[in-house]
Amino acid sequence: MSEFPDDLKYTATHEWVRVEEDGSVTIGISDHAQELLGDIVFIELPEEGAVISARDEMSVVESVKAASDIYAPISGEVIAVNEDLTDAPETMNSSPYSDGWLCRILPSNPSELEELLDADTYAGMCE
Amino acid sequence: MGQQTALYAKHLEAGAKIVDFGGWDMPIQYQSLIQEHTAVREQAGVFDVSHMTIVDIDGPDAETWLQFLLANDVARLKATGHALYTGMLNETGGVIDDLIVYRMASGFRMVVNCATREKDLAWMQSQQAGFTVTLTERPELAILAIQGPQAIRIVLEIVSRRFSAKDSALVDGLKNFSGVKLSTWFVARTGYTGENGVEIMLPNEEAPAVWDLLLAAGVKPIGLGARDTLRLEAGLNLYGHDMDETVSPLSANMGWTIAWEPEQRDFIGRKALDEQRKAPGELPVLAGLVMEERGVLREGLRVECTLSDGSKQDGVITSGTFSPTLKHAIALARIPAESQQCAVDIRGRLVPVRLVKPGFVRQGKKVFV
Numbered sequence: 001m002s003e004f005p006d007d008l009k010y011t012a013t014h015e016w017v018r019v020e021e022d023g024s025v026t027i028g029i030s031d032h033a034q035e036l037l038g039d040i041v042f043i044e045l046p047e048e049g050a051v052i053s054a055r056d057e058m059s060v061v062e063s064v065k066a067a068s069d070i071y072a073p074i075s076g077e078v079i080a081v082n083e084d085l086t087d088a089p090e091t092m093n094s095s096p097y098s099d100g101w102l103c104r105i106l107p108s109n110p111s112e113l114e115e116l117l118d119a120d121t122y123a124g125m126c127e
Numbered sequence: 128m129g130q131q132t133a134l135y136a137k138h139l140e141a142g143a144k145i146v147d148f149g150g151w152d153m154p155i156q157y158q159s160l161i162q163e164h165t166a167v168r169e170q171a172g173v174f175d176v177s178h179m180t181i182v183d184i185d186g187p188d189a190e191t192w193l194q195f196l197l198a199n200d201v202a203r204l205k206a207t208g209h210a211l212y213t214g215m216l217n218e219t220g221g222v223i224d225d226l227i228v229y230r231m232a233s234g235f236r237m238v239v240n241c242a243t244r245e246k247d248l249a250w251m252q253s254q255q256a257g258f259t260v261t262l263t264e265r266p267e268l269a270i271l272a273i274q275g276p277q278a279i280r281i282v283l284e285i286v287s288r289r290f291s292a293k294d295s296a297l298v299d300g301l302k303n304f305s306g307v308k309l310s311t312w313f314v315a316r317t318g319y320t321g322e323n324g325v326e327i328m329l330p331n332e333e334a335p336a337v338w339d340l341l342l343a344a345g346v347k348p349i350g351l352g353a354r355d356t357l358r359l360e361a362g363l364n365l366y367g368h369d370m371d372e373t374v375s376p377l378s379a380n381m382g383w384t385i386a387w388e389p390e391q392r393d394f395i396g397r398k399a400l401d402e403q404r405k406a407p408g409e410l411p412v413l414a415g416l417v418m419e420e421r422g423v424l425r426e427g428l429r430v431e432c433t434l435s436d437g438s439k440q441d442g443v444i445t446s447g448t449f450s451p452t453l454k455h456a457i458a459l460a461r462i463p464a465e466s467q468q469c470a471v472d473i474r475g476r477l478v479p480v481r482l483v484k485p486g487f488v489r490q491g492k493k494v495f496v
Contacts, residue, residue, distance in 0.1 A: 042421050
């Protein structure tokens with residue numbers, strides 16, 4: 001069964017968001033999403049320094065089965081990307097909520113966070 | 128809920144993710160497609176392919192009818208148990224289905240695709256006028272494909288215990304594309320992975336126990352996901368993707384399955400193929416594509432082909448994947464016969480790809496240069 005940690009926010013397009021102490025947010029794809037995709041073989045990382053708007057296509061994840069866009073859950077600047085995924089994209093499968101994170105964003109409009117889904121609501125959508 | 132094979136409970140037991148496949152509830156994968164793929168390339172895996180349709184053909188005209196029905200010639204099957212791969216074509220030379228046909232002690236046995244079962248049977252029934260043949264479906268049989276470098280060794284042990292050492296020796300002596308009947312089983316050296324292995328047809332009620340024996344011997348259960356990446360690495364066609372009723376076998380890398388001799392054998396589609404043959408170069412071909420940079424080639428992507436005169440023409444990817452063995456993308460694509468160079472349109476970006484013969488991996492090793 002997929003996991004839906006309570007301390008994260010989610011989008012209907014299967015990204016998760018964790019608000020860090022410094023106000024930045026870490027982003028990844030949900031356990032449910034990685035399960036649907038199956039073995040992930042390539043990840044097109046967003047560019048560090050890129051300024052993105054919520055719901056922009058920010059990255060592409062390719063599994064053996066399918067290619068899937070990742071959408072920005074929130075507007076802001078990309079301040080870090082998980083370079084380890086370039087050589088070990090399968091980390092997104094094995095550890096979607098920790099080592100498999102995608103990038104960190106400094107939100108330009110933190111109120112957008114309120115539009116995100118809580119774990120129960122998102123889990124309900126995945127049933 | 129769809130139809131279920133005799134092994135459905137075993138799939139659930141092994142943790143399978145089940146999907147609908149041509150009306151059947153089939154395992155797409157158990158844990159990881161890549162791990163399953165690698166197990167077949169390096170050790171051994173078992174596939175439940177009981178959803179495929181077995182049809183026995185008997186009657187005094189069985190052989191002459193099949194010589195008319197199929198593009199390959201069953202007269203080439205010289206001994207009981209021998210098998211060949213063939214297309215079943217329509218009058219315009221399009222592929223209705225691809226299948227394997229075995230010569231049995233009496234009559235023949237065909238194994239056709241599950242998604243095409245109804246139209247295949249309807250076609251076969253419509254082509255029987257003037258022939259005395261009977262068609263018998265065999266839904267009471269399960270089919271297990273055991274494939275990989277360790278597959279035959281493990282099957283021999285099981286056959287030896289289930290039957291006898293003598294029967295095990297019979298299976299051991301089988302050449303590629305031949306099979307042997309052992310009591311209620313039919314064991315053949317065929318498969319869809321590019322590895323050594325066998326396919327066993329056996330009564331449904333015996334299948335779960337054999338499945339358990341295989342797993343206990345270290346054989347991994349393999350889902351349809353890895354079945355597809357394995358066959359594509361081996362350069363083997365998938366019906367409905369790499370060819371269909373609108374595609375000539377000459378455009379699907381199936382030219383070798385057409386028995387042109389004897390010339391007087393009139394099989395369905397022959398006239399159309401004879402015409403096509405007179406104009407080589409006009410028909411597109413099925414080629415292999417290799418892309419070593421990051422990304423995955425997918426079915427349906429446009430292939431921009433540069434011909435020898437410098438002009439450009441489009442082709443299309445008919446099957447594409449990330450190759451777990453080679454760690455880069457591979458594909459089959461239908462492209463103009465005169466193509467010199469190709470690039471694939473990936474999300475608007477033209478990525479150059481290498482053109483190779485269809486066939487990428489055999490017995491665990493890369494086969495193209």
